[in-house]
Amino acid sequence: MFNLILFGPPGSGKGTQSEKIIAKYGLKHLSTGDLLRTEISNQTPLGLEAKSLMDKGQLVPDEVVTGMISSALDANPGAKGFLFDGFPRTSAQAEALDKLLALKKTSIAVMLALDVSQEELVKRLLKRGETSGRSDDTNENVITARIIEYHNKTAPVAEYYKKYNKVVTVKGEGTVNDIFNVLSHEIEQRTQPKEAGIEK
Ligand code: B4P
Numbered sequence: 001m002f003n004l005i006l007f008g009p010p011g012s013g014k015g016t017q018s019e020k021i022i023a024k025y026g027l028k029h030l031s032t033g034d035l036l037r038t039e040i041s042n043q044t045p046l047g048l049e050a051k052s053l054m055d056k057g058q059l060v061p062d063e064v065v066t067g068m069i070s071s072a073l074d075a076n077p078g079a080k081g082f083l084f085d086g087f088p089r090t091s092a093q094a095e096a097l098d099k100l101l102a103l104k105k106t107s108i109a110v111m112l113a114l115d116v117s118q119e120e121l122v123k124r125l126l127k128r129g130e131t132s133g134r135s136d137d138t139n140e141n142v143i144t145a146r147i148i149e150y151h152n153k154t155a156p157v158a159e160y161y162k163k164y165n166k167v168v169t170v171k172g173e174g175t176v177n178d179i180f181n182v183l184s185h186e187i188e189q190r191t192q193p194k195e196a197g198i199e200k
Contacts, residue, residue: 002081008114010146011121018085031085057145066096114172
């Protein structure tokens with residue numbers, strides 16, 4: 001099994017690159033942002049609670065997202081591996097993920113961290129907000145709040161994985177394909193197709 005975390009601030013290209021990585025390597029994509037937006041569109045109690053936090057640029061409580069990831073892992077027993085996108089976003093989530101994976105006798109192989117300037121992040125998110133219908137992308141104050149949450153609560157997650165030598169930082173500015181080629185190279189450095197059971 002090959003499990004990777006795609007890491008980076010809001011707007012760094014996690015969702016964009018995840019689509020390409022799962023298509024190439026056959027990993028199961030687990031995006032907590034997408035899972036939360038599904039709850040919102042289904043108007044579940046969890047979705048209503050999440051929406052009020054997301055609209056302010058704040059993180060959703062750890063136990064909510066950890067519970068969603070736990071269910072998603074259980075629902076995919078035959079997966080070749082998982083791509084975690086937007087998770088873990090706090091140190092508590094990182095510890096919970098390690099425990100969940102250990103129960104399944106597996107672990108994180110690598111964290112690929114996308115590095116993008118704040119100016120570029122704001123520009124991308126406002127542009128997406130013009131067409132996405134995402135209420136957290138249309139207001140610059142909310143975008144700034146998300147970036148502050150990232151620096152305060154999410155950036156320390158990279159320190160957690162650095163202790164285990166699992167972090168590779170990749171420049172997240174340039175064309176989508178050029179960034180994807182660098183990410184693919186890093187993935188292939190760490191996978192032995194036979195052992196990992198994933199297609200090149
Ligand atoms: P997410 O859904 O994870 O959203 P995101 O971080 O804003 O987006 P992402 O990084 O995937 O977007 P991308 O760059 O691909 O989270 C939304 C909210 O959900 C959070 O604020 C939080 O409230 C909540 N949440 C989610 N997970 C949580 C957790 N674990 N714990 C607690 N709360 C959680 O795309 C951005 C734009 O850039 C796109 O328009 C794209 O086209 C463009 N783009 C991408 N690559 C580009 C490139 N190379 N050049 C130019 N533009 C590019």
